Amino acid sequence: MLGGLVASAVCSPAAPALAKLFAVSRRPAESFTLANGLQVVVLPSRRAPIVTQVLVYKVGSADETFGHTGVAHFLEHMMFKGTDRVASGEFSRIVSRNGGRDNAYTSFDSTGYHQTVAPDRLDMVMRMEADRMTGLRIAERDLISERQVVLEERRSRIDNVPSALLDEATREQLFGRHKPYAMPVIGYVDDIKKLNITELATFYRRFYAPGNAVLIVAGDTTPEAVRKLAEKHYGPIPARKIEARRRPAQGAVDLPQRISRADARVVEPRWSCDWLAPSYRVGETKYAYALQVLARLFGGSETSRLWRAMVVDARVALSVWAGYSPVSLGLTSFDIGVHPAPTRTVAEIESAVNVEMKRLIDGGVTTEEVERAQNQLLAAAIYGQDSLASGPRLYGAVLSTGGTMADVAAWPERIAAVTPVDVVAAARLVWRDSGAVISLLTPAAGTR
Amino acid sequence: MTRILRRGALAALAGVLAWLPAAGAGAIDIKQVTTPLGIKAWLVEDKSAPVVALSFSFAGGTASDPAGQSGVTNLMATLLTDGAGPLDAQAFRRRQEDAAASLGFGASLDRLGGTLRVLSANRDEGFELLRLALARPRFDPDMVEQRRAQTIAQLNQAAQRPRSVAGRTLMETLFAGYPYAADPEGTRDDLKALTPALLERRAATLLVRAGLIVSAVGDIDEAELARQLDRAFGDLAVGMVPPLPPEWTPPTRPRTIVVERPVPQSIVLMALPGIARDDPDWYAALVMNHILGGGQQSRLFNEVRGKRGLAYGVSSGLRPYKRAALLVISTASANERVAEAIRVIRANLVRLRDDGITEREFADAKTYLRGALALSLDSSGSVAGLMQSLQVDGLSPDHLVRRDALIDAVKLDSVRRMARRLLRDEAMTTVVVGKPVGVVSDPKE
Numbered sequence: 001m002l003g004g005l006v007a008s009a010v011c012s013p014a015a016p017a018l019a020k021l022f023a024v025s026r027r028p029a030e031s032f033t034l035a036n037g038l039q040v041v042v043l044p045s046r047r048a049p050i051v052t053q054v055l056v057y058k059v060g061s062a063d064e065t066f067g068h069t070g071v072a073h074f075l076e077h078m079m080f081k082g083t084d085r086v087a088s089g090e091f092s093r094i095v096s097r098n099g100g101r102d103n104a105y106t107s108f109d110s111t112g113y114h115q116t117v118a119p120d121r122l123d124m125v126m127r128m129e130a131d132r133m134t135g136l137r138i139a140e141r142d143l144i145s146e147r148q149v150v151l152e153e154r155r156s157r158i159d160n161v162p163s164a165l166l167d168e169a170t171r172e173q174l175f176g177r178h179k180p181y182a183m184p185v186i187g188y189v190d191d192i193k194k195l196n197i198t199e200l201a202t203f204y205r206r207f208y209a210p211g212n213a214v215l216i217v218a219g220d221t222t223p224e225a226v227r228k229l230a231e232k233h234y235g236p237i238p239a240r241k242i243e244a245r246r247r248p249a250q251g252a253v254d255l256p257q258r259i260s261r262a263d264a265r266v267v268e269p270r271w272s273c274d275w276l277a278p279s280y281r282v283g284e285t286k287y288a289y290a291l292q293v294l295a296r297l298f299g300g301s302e303t304s305r306l307w308r309a310m311v312v313d314a315r316v317a318l319s320v321w322a323g324y325s326p327v328s329l330g331l332t333s334f335d336i337g338v339h340p341a342p343t344r345t346v347a348e349i350e351s352a353v354n355v356e357m358k359r360l361i362d363g364g365v366t367t368e369e370v371e372r373a374q375n376q377l378l379a380a381a382i383y384g385q386d387s388l389a390s391g392p393r394l395y396g397a398v399l400s401t402g403g404t405m406a407d408v409a410a411w412p413e414r415i416a417a418v419t420p421v422d423v424v425a426a427a428r429l430v431w432r433d434s435g436a437v438i439s440l441l442t443p444a445a446g447t448r
Numbered sequence: 449m450t451r452i453l454r455r456g457a458l459a460a461l462a463g464v465l466a467w468l469p470a471a472g473a474g475a476i477d478i479k480q481v482t483t484p485l486g487i488k489a490w491l492v493e494d495k496s497a498p499v500v501a502l503s504f505s506f507a508g509g510t511a512s513d514p515a516g517q518s519g520v521t522n523l524m525a526t527l528l529t530d531g532a533g534p535l536d537a538q539a540f541r542r543r544q545e546d547a548a549a550s551l552g553f554g555a556s557l558d559r560l561g562g563t564l565r566v567l568s569a570n571r572d573e574g575f576e577l578l579r580l581a582l583a584r585p586r587f588d589p590d591m592v593e594q595r596r597a598q599t600i601a602q603l604n605q606a607a608q609r610p611r612s613v614a615g616r617t618l619m620e621t622l623f624a625g626y627p628y629a630a631d632p633e634g635t636r637d638d639l640k641a642l643t644p645a646l647l648e649r650r651a652a653t654l655l656v657r658a659g660l661i662v663s664a665v666g667d668i669d670e671a672e673l674a675r676q677l678d679r680a681f682g683d684l685a686v687g688m689v690p691p692l693p694p695e696w697t698p699p700t701r702p703r704t705i706v707v708e709r710p711v712p713q714s715i716v717l718m719a720l721p722g723i724a725r726d727d728p729d730w731y732a733a734l735v736m737n738h739i740l741g742g743g744q745q746s747r748l749f750n751e752v753r754g755k756r757g758l759a760y761g762v763s764s765g766l767r768p769y770k771r772a773a774l775l776v777i778s779t780a781s782a783n784e785r786v787a788e789a790i791r792v793i794r795a796n797l798v799r800l801r802d803d804g805i806t807e808r809e810f811a812d813a814k815t816y817l818r819g820a821l822a823l824s825l826d827s828s829g830s831v832a833g834l835m836q837s838l839q840v841d842g843l844s845p846d847h848l849v850r851r852d853a854l855i856d857a858v859k860l861d862s863v864r865r866m867a868r869r870l871l872r873d874e875a876m877t878t879v880v881v882g883k884p885v886g887v888v889s890d891p892k893e
Contacts, residue, residue, distance in 0.1 A: 047825060047826070048822050048825035048826070049822055050822050050823055050825070050826070089750065089754050092743075092744035092745060093744070093745040093812075096743055096744065096745040096812065096816050097745065097811075097812035097815055097816065098815065098819075099815050099816050099818060099819020099820070099823075100816075100819065100823070101743070101820075101823055102744070103744075116823050117819075118819055118822070144757070145754070145755065145756060145757035146757060147757065148756075148757030148758065148785075149753055149757045149759070149760055150760075151782070152713065152757070152758070152759050152760040152780065152781060152782065153760035155712050155713035155780070155782060156713060156760055156761070156780055159711075159712050159713065160610060160711045160712065160713050160780075264710055265608050265709070265710060265711065266608065267604040267605060267607065267608050268601050268604050268605050301541070301545070302537075302538075302541055303538055303541050303542055303545065308538065311594065312537075312538065312590075312594070315594075318594075318597055318598050318601050319598065339601065341597065342597070342601075372542075372545060372546075375545065375546070375548065376545055378548075379548035382548075382567075383499070383548075383550075383565065386499060386827045386828055386829070387826050387827040387830075388826035388827070389826055
């Protein structure tokens with residue numbers, strides 16, 4: 001099947017690059033699993049004498065409950081506050097004094113810790129990362145000062161940013177208030193203020209275990225060397241059974257909704273529409289690849305349909321976009337957004353977007369359009385592999401949301417297999433009023 | 449904290465990692481290429497990668513925008529990829545997409561830069577599109593209107609974003625009456641007055657071979673690179689390097705400026721006169737900055753965030769421009785606590801200056817700085833970018849080999865001396881944007 005698809009791409013003059021993209025020789029990444037359940041992925045690259053370790057835990061903010069938001073992210077901060085062997089605040093200091101860099105992130109479905117160091121320091125950072133998988137000590141004093149840091153982070157990312165406040169409200173409407181993906185990753189202010197050591201420690205014990213993590217090592221090393229070090233440092237950690245994670249099969253039930261935020265800090269309005277959409281895991285998952293192609297050809301570049309119609313031809317918009325990320329353990333969203341041109345009304349914007357959506361659903365898409373979008377997706381993926389950071393990010397996201405090594409390997413073929421008929425079917429599936437939230441960000445009063 | 453990637457950058461293609469060159473920062477083999485037309489370039493050849501990454505820049509940036517035409521360089525740079533030769537904007541973009549090539553331009557205060565990234569099999573097409581963009585840009589009126597409107601909208605947005613307001617206010621204060629004060633994106637009035645003819649004239653002035661700096665990385669040899677460079681840049685006039693702005697006189701008095709904005713968290717920038725990149729004590733300054741605010745181990749991070757929880761981010765950095773240099777400290781803190789954050793930062797500047805630096809801090813900073821360069825070599829684009837900045841700084845290709853020795857040669861005494869030279873709070877400009885409690889602007893002179 002794949003052969004036929006690649007051949008058709010090769011024959012099509014509209015897609016000269018597709019064949020070349022497929023012609024890039026590939027070698028699968030190495031993966032193995034330790035006896036205690038820790039999955040290890042090795043991505044060797046000899047570009048520079050550096051190596052990156054990423055430890056991704058299969059836990060994120062969507063594993064929290066209403067009234068207790070922000071635990072996963074707060075715990076990520078506290079992971080730098082010490083064990084019996086490494087004093088509070090020393091983790092990053094040790095990495096730095098050894099010539100390396102480190103950081104961490106929290107998302108809805110995963111929490112990751114990463115360091116980039118010289119190859120001869122991999123042993124050291126693996127020892128320290130394994131140590132804090134089970135050895136974390138949380139002191140009240142650290143908790144109190146770090147709470148202020150987290151609140152400052154929330155102010156920087158959300159409270160100081162009108163569009164982020166609107167996005168927070170949009171997710172509540174779309175996924176249903178109090179539901180996992182409706183609550184902000186960083187948590188609500190009231191919850192952050194009352195979070196205590198017991199809650200953090202309980203969450204830590206519940207989710208931080210070798211069988212609930214993926215270790216990814218990329219850079220100037222070999223699978224053999226990584227296996228040896230992983231056995232040495234992570235191997236002795238006892239296996240522990242972790243309960244399966246659950247995600248709702250549905251989003252909000254009272255859609256469509258329309259929300260708006262008028263804010264004195266806004267001068268340029270923004271219109272957007274979010275729809276509930278299947279991910280690789282939940283919902284009509286077979287449409288996930290077609291939705292990626294749809295987002296690309298409809299609003300993913302300056303040659304996309306919506307850009308040409310609204311920015312170039314009708315000039316009702318300054319810019320437009322479409323976005324979709326299927327890497328989620330639960331449902332996800334598909335969004336379209338518009339920055340209106342001066343003096344254009346919301347009604348004009350909505351009408352223009354609707355015309356293009358209807359044109360796509362009624363009139364279909366061409367083979368050429370689909371192949372261009374496929375090309376762009378594959379090219380972005382290939383160039384993404386040119387960066388040492390993107391490999392671990394990719395494997396970390398996929399493997400922590402129920403995906404497999406085989407899913408990663410098959411992605412180009414699955415994207416290439418999408419047909420014009422699939423794209424229209426995917427649009428019909430997702431672009432439904434019963435799954436939509438329209439959000440409007442506007443200046444406070446009467447301006448513009 | 450970050451969220452999952454917005455769109456699935458789901459590359460399989462793991463084997464592509466095998467492209468990456470087997471070389472470390474010190475071992476990168478830089479070849480110097482001179483084309484038949486006399487264009488010079490640095491090349492890191494890497495046959496294992498089916499990719500070519502090119503980085504180039506022209507002398508002259510937004511600081512040399514003619515009077516009344518602020519924003520002309522920035523707008524011109526944006527429009528270079530909006531149609532060229534026989535191709536309108538849509539056609540030009542499609543040609544890039546079909547070749548999986550990406551071409552982009554951007555302007556800094558001092559230079560106009562660009563990058564090209566293309567599969568090596570498509571290099572003819574990539575370099576041809578670059579030639580068209582440089583030698584035959586169109587500045588079609590409808591595209592000029594589109595980009596102008598987008599730029600004005602960005603200016604409007606930036607005027608409400610506390611971080612942007614702080615950055616702008618700092619530059620306008622420090623460089624009042626000097627070319628670096630102007631917003632690189634221009635003013636609304638100047639932007640409205642720009643015409644295709646003015647943009648064309650700006651392109652003809654800046655896009656010349658004199659002062660051109662080029663670096664390339666990837667699957668291309670010297671002869672082929674020379675051929676492609678002559679194709680891409682050969683149509684350009686030799687021209688001349690634009691004159692530098694005059695010397696800048698740094699402020700000698702402290703100044704605090706508060707810009708009121710309705711936000712819960714105040715943004716803080718504190719700037720001191722810095723050190724030129726070609727100063728013999730540059731590396732002593734790098735070491736000092738690293739100790740002060742150069743990462744998660746720094747004094748500011750420890751004192752402001754670690755011990756007191758006064759901020760999420762706090763850092764310091766050296767900003768060497770062509771004709772001026774700054775040391776800038778940045779943080780953000782709740783309106784009620786920002787005065788304390790500023791106090792703690794000031795106290796730590798004084799402490800570092802007057803009480804000195806420990807042997808341990810000194811040794812750790814040197815170890816980090818030796819390793820840090822290699823940490824940034826994570827893509828062919830970043831290697832091309834590094835070679836670009838080495839050339840802009842007037843360094844030689846063997847700098848990557850010599851750099852460790854330069855860092856090793858720094859003495860603790862010279863770092864202490866640097867702290868006394870740079871950390872002078874009597875010359876500090878402080879900008880606070882928000883509704884800070886207990887921080888007020890100094891009266892205007």
